[in-house]
Amino acid sequence: MAVTIRLYISLVLLSGLGTSHFLINPLRNNRKRSLPDTVVDGIEIYSTKINCKVTSRFAHNVVTTRAVNRADTAKEVSFDVELPKTAFITNFTMTIDGVTYPGNVKEKEVAKKQYEKAVSQGKTAGLVKASGRKLEKFTVSVNVAAGSKVTFELTYEELLKRHKGKYEMYIKVQPKQLINHFEIVADIYEPQGIKELNADVSFITNDLMNVLTKSFSGKKGHVSFKPSFDQQRSCPTCSTSLLNGDFIITYDVNREQPGNVQIVNGYFVHFFAPQNLPIVPKNVVFVIDISGSMSGRKLAQTKDALLHILNDVKEDDFLNFILFSSDVTVWKENMVQATPENLKEARNFVENMQTAGLTNINDGLLKGIEMVNRAREMGILLDRSTSIIIMLTDGEANTGESRVDKIQENVKNAIGGKFPLYNLGFGHDVNYNFLEKMALENHGVARRIYEDSDANLQMQGFYDEVANPLLIDVDLQYPQNAISDVTQNNYQHFYDGSEIVVAGKVVDLESNSFVADVKGHGALNDLTFTEEVDMKEMEEALKEQEYIFGDYIERLWAYLTIEQLLEKRKNAEGEEKENLTAQALDLSLKYHFVTPLTSMVVTKPEDNEETQSIADKPGEEDATQLNYQPPSNPYYFVDGDPHFIIEVPEKDDALCFNIDAQPGVVLNLIQDPDTGITVNGEIIGEKKASSEPNKNKSYFGKLGIVALQMDLQVEVTPQRITLWSGGRKSSFTWMDTVTITQNGLSVTINRKKNMVVSIGDGVTFVIVLHQVWKKHPIHQDFLGLYTVDSHRMSTKTHGLLGQFFHPFDFEVFDVRPGSDPKKPDATMIVKNHKLTVTRGSQKDYRKDSGQGTKVFCWFVHDNGSGLIDGVHTDYIVPDLFYHSPIQS
Numbered sequence: 001m002a003v004t005i006r007l008y009i010s011l012v013l014l015s016g017l018g019t020s021h022f023l024i025n026p027l028r029n030n031r032k033r034s035l036p037d038t039v040v041d042g043i044e045i046y047s048t049k050i051n052c053k054v055t056s057r058f059a060h061n062v063v064t065t066r067a068v069n070r071a072d073t074a075k076e077v078s079f080d081v082e083l084p085k086t087a088f089i090t091n092f093t094m095t096i097d098g099v100t101y102p103g104n105v106k107e108k109e110v111a112k113k114q115y116e117k118a119v120s121q122g123k124t125a126g127l128v129k130a131s132g133r134k135l136e137k138f139t140v141s142v143n144v145a146a147g148s149k150v151t152f153e154l155t156y157e158e159l160l161k162r163h164k165g166k167y168e169m170y171i172k173v174q175p176k177q178l179i180n181h182f183e184i185v186a187d188i189y190e191p192q193g194i195k196e197l198n199a200d201v202s203f204i205t206n207d208l209m210n211v212l213t214k215s216f217s218g219k220k221g222h223v224s225f226k227p228s229f230d231q232q233r234s235c236p237t238c239s240t241s242l243l244n245g246d247f248i249i250t251y252d253v254n255r256e257q258p259g260n261v262q263i264v265n266g267y268f269v270h271f272f273a274p275q276n277l278p279i280v281p282k283n284v285v286f287v288i289d290i291s292g293s294m295s296g297r298k299l300a301q302t303k304d305a306l307l308h309i310l311n312d313v314k315e316d317d318f319l320n321f322i323l324f325s326s327d328v329t330v331w332k333e334n335m336v337q338a339t340p341e342n343l344k345e346a347r348n349f350v351e352n353m354q355t356a357g358l359t360n361i362n363d364g365l366l367k368g369i370e371m372v373n374r375a376r377e378m379g380i381l382l383d384r385s386t387s388i389i390i391m392l393t394d395g396e397a398n399t400g401e402s403r404v405d406k407i408q409e410n411v412k413n414a415i416g417g418k419f420p421l422y423n424l425g426f427g428h429d430v431n432y433n434f435l436e437k438m439a440l441e442n443h444g445v446a447r448r449i450y451e452d453s454d455a456n457l458q459m460q461g462f463y464d465e466v467a468n469p470l471l472i473d474v475d476l477q478y479p480q481n482a483i484s485d486v487t488q489n490n491y492q493h494f495y496d497g498s499e500i501v502v503a504g505k506v507v508d509l510e511s512n513s514f515v516a517d518v519k520g521h522g523a524l525n526d527l528t529f530t531e532e533v534d535m536k537e538m539e540e541a542l543k544e545q546e547y548i549f550g551d552y553i554e555r556l557w558a559y560l561t562i563e564q565l566l567e568k569r570k571n572a573e574g575e576e577k578e579n580l581t582a583q584a585l586d587l588s589l590k591y592h593f594v595t596p597l598t599s600m601v602v603t604k605p606e607d608n609e610e611t612q613s614i615a616d617k618p619g620e621e622d623a624t625q626l627n628y629q630p631p632s633n634p635y636y637f638v639d640g641d642p643h644f645i646i647e648v649p650e651k652d653d654a655l656c657f658n659i660d661a662q663p664g665v666v667l668n669l670i671q672d673p674d675t676g677i678t679v680n681g682e683i684i685g686e687k688k689a690s691s692e693p694n695k696n697k698s699y700f701g702k703l704g705i706v707a708l709q710m711d712l713q714v715e716v717t718p719q720r721i722t723l724w725s726g727g728r729k730s731s732f733t734w735m736d737t738v739t740i741t742q743n744g745l746s747v748t749i750n751r752k753k754n755m756v757v758s759i760g761d762g763v764t765f766v767i768v769l770h771q772v773w774k775k776h777p778i779h780q781d782f783l784g785l786y787t788v789d790s791h792r793m794s795t796k797t798h799g800l801l802g803q804f805f806h807p808f809d810f811e812v813f814d815v816r817p818g819s820d821p822k823k824p825d826a827t828m829i830v831k832n833h834k835l836t837v838t839r840g841s842q843k844d845y846r847k848d849s850g851q852g853t854k855v856f857c858w859f860v861h862d863n864g865s866g867l868i869d870g871v872h873t874d875y876i877v878p879d880l881f882y883h884s885p886i887q888s
Helices: 108-120 297-312 340-351 361-377 404-415 432-440 455-466 535-541 552-569 574-590
Strands: 006-015 043-055 058-069 075-084 088-096 099-107 127-131 135-144 149-159 167-173 181-189 194-201 212-217 220-225 245-253 259-264 267-272 282-289 318-324 328-330 386-393 421-426 446-449 469-477 490-495 500-506 513-521 526-534 598-606 609-616 636-639 643-648 653-658 666-672 677-685 698-707 712-716 720-725 728-733 738-742 745-750 754-759 764-770 782-788 810-820 823-830 833-844 853-860
Touching: 043 167, 058 075, 058 552, 075 149, 088 135, 088 598, 099 108, 099 574, 108 598, 135 149, 149 552, 167 181, 181 245, 194 212, 194 220, 220 245, 259 513, 259 526, 259 552, 267 469, 267 513, 267 552, 282 297, 282 361, 297 340, 297 455, 318 340, 318 361, 328 361, 361 386, 361 404, 386 455, 404 432, 421 432, 421 455, 432 446, 446 455, 455 490, 469 500, 500 552, 552 574, 574 598, 636 833, 643 833, 643 853, 653 833, 677 782, 698 764, 712 754, 720 745, 810 833, 823 853
Parallel strands: 006 167, 043 181, 127 609, 282 318, 282 386, 386 421, 421 446, 653 853
Antiparallel strands: 006 075, 043 058, 058 149, 075 135, 088 099, 088 149, 099 598, 127 135, 167 245, 181 220, 194 245, 212 220, 259 267, 267 500, 318 328, 469 490, 469 513, 513 526, 598 609, 636 643, 636 782, 643 653, 666 677, 677 698, 698 712, 698 782, 712 720, 720 728, 738 745, 745 754, 754 764, 764 782, 810 823, 823 833, 833 853
C-alpha cells in the first residue's frame, strides 16, 4: 500500500553556544563591535544551498552551508539538518580552511566504541535523532579558529512514494538569520513526462513572489527560490529573517500506460499505477479500543474520525464495528452492507461509544477476523470484493491473552494470509513494535497516531489511503532467466493514488527487449497488463546527464532492497534474522548508506587532536545514549530507590533525581487543588540496614490516592489494595485479576504485575509491583508510580512529580568527562540555578516489571536541589491521605 513519504529538509544554523541543542536569538547578541546583520555571535553564515535532483522518483539531495568566524576567538559552529526518517544519509564532509574531512560508513558496532569515546571526553558527536513525526535531525559541531572558514555538505537519498496521486517534497525552511546567498533548487527528470508541478510556500510575500520560479516541459521540471539579502528581512530595518515555514513541491507524471519500465547499466525499475479502473468493493471491520485510557479527547477524536469515514463508505462496501476493553462488543452479529439505513445506525452506534475497563486486544481482533471469515463462508460478501481489518488501540494488552507472541500467533493463524491487518497505535503508550510486527506478518502496515489536536485527521488520512482498492492479488512477472535479485513483486492490494515499484538486476544484457506482465483481480474481471521495452532505445532515451545523477536505478534498487530487508528482519528470528541482517549490512556498506545497521564516522580536528563524530540512524527502539528520544506524550514516574524521572518534551530529553528520606516519611508526589486529586507515598527501607554509609536504599512501600470530588481513597501496598468510596470499603490482593468501574472511576488489577487507576477525564496512574524473594535477607517488595495523561490536570498541580506537569525550560552545555568515563558531566541552567549534572540512566518498568527499559536522563544531584521547588523536606506530609481542599 502507499504510505505518505515526504522529502523534508529543515536548516537551523547554530553558533557560539557550546551545545547543539539551542537556537540563536539574533536580537540578544552581546557584540564587542558593530558587525553586519549576517553575523550572529561572531559567526557569519554567508551561503546556504539546498539542491534536489529527482530522477524517476529517486531523490538525491545535497545541503551545503558555508560559514566564517568573524570573532577574535575560536567559536563552535553547529550544522543541523532535518531529513526524512525514510531517507539514508550517503555522505557528509566538513571543509575547514581548504582541508576536507570526509565521512566513512562503517558497521554500527565497529563505530560504537569511537562514539562512546568521543562522548565520554565531552566531544560533540554527530547525531541523527527523531525530530517530530516524520523527521530525523542530523547535528554535527566543530570548533573554528578566528578568521577561519568552514563548509558543511550533507547528502542523502530516498525513493519518493506516490501518495494520493502525487509525489511531494516538503522543505522546512528555518535559517534563523540573514544569509547573503540562500537558495533552493529542485530539478526533476521523469521519463514518463511531467503532468503537473506546483510549489507552495507558507511564508511567501508579494516581494518574494518574483523569486519563486517553477516550470516544466516534457520530461523536465524545475523549481527555484533565491531571495536576495534584503528580501529575507522580516521588516525593512530588521536583522531577523522572515524565511520560516514550509516550502512544498508536488508533482505527478503522465500515465498513458499503466506501467513504465526503465533500464540503465544492467538494472531495471518498474513503476506500476493503472488509472481509471473501477473500485473493488471492500469489507471493513473496525476493531476499536474503548478501554479506560481512551477516555476524553482520544475517544472524541476517534468518534469524529469514524463519523467522517462513514461519510465516505460506498454502498457496495460491507462493514462492522468491534469494540474491545475488558470484554468485546459487536455492532452487528454479521457484516452488513453500507446502505443509507445501516450507515445511519452505524453513526448512532459510534456516537454512543463509551470507555471503561482494560485492553483485550486478542479477543477483539479474533472476533473481527472470525466475522470476516464467517461472512465469506456464508456468501454474505460479494465474490469480487476484498476484506481489511483496521485496529486502533492506545495501550498494551493487559487482560485476557496478554502475551504478545501468543496474540501474534493467534491472529496470524486466524487470518491465514487471506486479507491484511492495519494497526493504528494511538499515542506513545502503545507497544508499537508489537503492532508493527503483527501488521507486517499479515500483509498490512502499522501507523502511529500522534496524540495531538489533529489525531482525527491522521486517522482519516490513513483510511483514505486504503479506501479505494483497484486491484487485488497483484503479481508482477518478468522473464525468469533475464533478471535476478528482484525486490518484492507481489502485493495483496493496489490502491488508487499509490504506485507499486519493483527493481532488480538485468542478467541478459544481450536481449533487445524486456517484457513485464502484471496480473491482478479487478472489480469486474481478471486483468493482465503487458509492457515491452526496447532496451537499446531505453539506453539512448535516458542520456540526460544534466538532470540524471549517475547510476540512479542501481542506487534505487539498493535503497528499496535494504528497506525491504529491514522490514522482513523485524519479524525474523535466529538464522533467518542473521542472514537478513548480513544482506542489508553488506548493501549498506557497499552503497554508503547510513541505515540502522551502519554509522557514518567523520574525523575532524578538535583542540589540535583528531576526534571521531558518528552519524547514527536510530530504529524505532534503537537510540544511543545522547540522542535518546522520549515519547512526545510526556511521562513522569518514580520507581526504585526512589528515582524520579521527568520528561521535558520541548527539549527531547529527560531529567532525573533521587530523594533520600528515612523509612516512615510520607512525601507528597502529586497535588491538584482544582480537581482534588492527591497522591502521597510512604518510604520504606531495607529489611536489614547496612553499616556502610550511603549503602542503605529506600523505596515507596505505600501509595495513597485521594480524589475528593469522588469521595475516593485508594491505599496500595505490596500486599493489598484497599478502596474507600462513598463510605464503602473494598479490599483486594495482588493475586486478583479484577476491574472495578463506578462513577467515573476505573481500577484494574493485573495479577502480580501492576494496577491501573483512571479517575474521570483526568489522569491515569499505573502502579507497578516489584516483588523479591520472600526470604531475601535484605530487600523487600516495593511499588513504582507512573502517570499517564498528566496534561489533563490543572495548572495548579504541584508535588515532587506534579510540579513538572507544566512546561519549563532548561539548558545543558559544557559536556565534559565525569568521574565515571561512561557518564559525562555537564552544566545545566534551570529555574535560575546553575547546576552540575551527570548523564545517566534509570529503568522504566511499565512494560517489563522484571528487567525494565533504560531511560537516559540528566541526573540532578543532592535530592534534586535547584530543580525541584524549595527543598525535598518541604514535601513531607503528616499522613498517606493528607490533601489540600478543592479550589472554588
